[in-house]
Amino acid sequence: MKFLNVLMASVFLVAPALAQDKLTEVTILFPGTGTVTNFPLDVAMNEGYFAEEGLSVKAEAVDGSAAVLQAIISGQADMGAAGIGPVLNARARGEDVIFFYNHNVRSTMGIAVKADAGVDSVEGLRGKVIGVGTPDGSEVAFARSALQEAGLTENVDYTFLPVGPGGLAAAAFLRGDIDAYVGTRVDAATLTSKGVVLKDVTPEKYLSFFGNGYVTTEAFIAEHPEVIEGFGRAYVRASEWGILPENKDAVLAYSALRNPLEGSDKVYAGNLYEESKSRIVPIDRTTWGMHHKDEWDAWRESLIASGSLNDPSIDVHQAYTNQFIEAWNTPK
Template sequence: MITRRTFTASLLSAIPATGLLGTAALAQGMRDITFVQPSPSAINSFPVFVAIGEGYFAEEGLNVTVEAINGSGAVLQALSAGQAHFGRPGPGPVIAARSRGVDAVFIYNVAARSNFGVVVRQDSDIQGPEGLRGKVIGTGTADGAEVGFARNVMSGSGMTDGTDYTFLTVGDGGPATAAFLSGEIDAYSASTADAAILNQRGMAVRDITPAEFGRFFGNGIATMGDTIRNDRELVEKFGRAFMRGHAFALDDANRDTVLAHLATGNPQEGEDKEFQSALFDAVRSKTVPADMSNGLGYMPPEVWEEWQASMVAGGEIPGPLDDLSAAFTNEFIADWNKAIGG
């Protein structure tokens, strides 16, 4: 059983008042789609909520419901079980799932720059990964993208999980703060949002991740291989609307509208406007590729190779996949970028 938090995007709320286009006509033939995300944060999945709010999915004939579940592993479970059409897992969990025969495929690179980091308390003596030898690293989930990222960082310093350091699943937000305060953990593998929340809760943290790990892109959009092969039009429509939402949110002229859409998606995040704005800035900055020559959403194949190599070295998978290229596809990216004039 997967515990879910559901955000309903009704047709009426999805279509701007200035462009109803005849609600009754649009309602005919609308297709219900489920998108699963690994945490309740609307900000972390901001292109989806913007695409809902701006009516981009509705224009494609899609009525999208967003459901929050616990971590990338649960996202992939929901996709493989046919309980969702699209999700936002990390690349590491996708590679691990494919090593077990799950035909999940990455189709859009959302966090084009790493949205994870290993953080310690601001007043800690630990200055880098080597300082975590023999220590405990907290994680939000047992099998989420943050776990694979931290393993990569630690293996880069020649350390192995269970031998040179250990992981402890403590949850995020308040539980992570409590784990730091009690001394249960010495560090925490945090997303950009996690780190911001810890700091906002008074648990000042700093990132000790070596700069070279910034190339390891984070969570993106995935679907099942069968969906790409047998329902290609759905993939095209969803990705096109998603990219339009992404591009809209990158334009500062739309900032207030975007934050309003995100508050609709997660009212709790919208209660503190200053914090919501700062967190959005931090998350959004990680979604802009360092190299825009291929537009938004593009996945560098060489970084997939690095992800796989680090997972093999860290013992997360027994060996390289038979065909790593099947784990992702850039085939839709150029056409989607045309939808935003790219």
């Protein structure tokens, strides 16, 4: 497995009790430098779960899902976190990439209003101004689909106003420029840390639009099934440990080792942890990492409707595997 020399922050952590020459090195990439949103990785590193599976995991950051996939396809990395759109479009080009672990089982994107706005659903956004980060970002397609299904038409019943992410969105709320905002859990954590108390009005259907998950190649799975099995089992253990309230401080400390800047703002990091925790826990708490056919069907319909899927004829159910679910969710 190859070493990826990326000019970004990286970390190489293993349990000191185990000699490194006994561990299989694994390089995993993320489409950004944030770490709290993937906190089980840091828990598995620092609690020794990966090492117990014979793995030494090296995490690095690159710029976006496309860069993650390019490195995996070229063999410069073993696995990484990516979004469904880039993965499906890569597969449409004939590239060998596949989801193997569903990390964000609930949508990482949402539609929120101020808690005291008196709005309880997207139907209540009629006549409102809805803030978005950019005029053509994925959040626009996400919100447009949800609002259209609720019977609201853009520029007739509501308008989008690009205001930027995070702190810029908070300022827009506080000035009264926007009545709602569509963004990610990172945006939500930032808004909360800036004193904007939010209420999520995302329709239940759209909460099942899972977010970034872990991908690799089918060739890697065939050649190294023990790595995928060990990685997932350690990740499940770390997830279950990391969501316990009494472990929150330790989780944030572990994540701060990989991104000290993010961890330096305790309020923001804490809010982001709570947001992230709410997105990764499967409803039945027994099928960590599992992909569901109906959720993939819903994503396909949404991507086609928004024009984001280059090849609508692609079989989306070939883009993921549940091969290791039983092994991951059964104690070793």
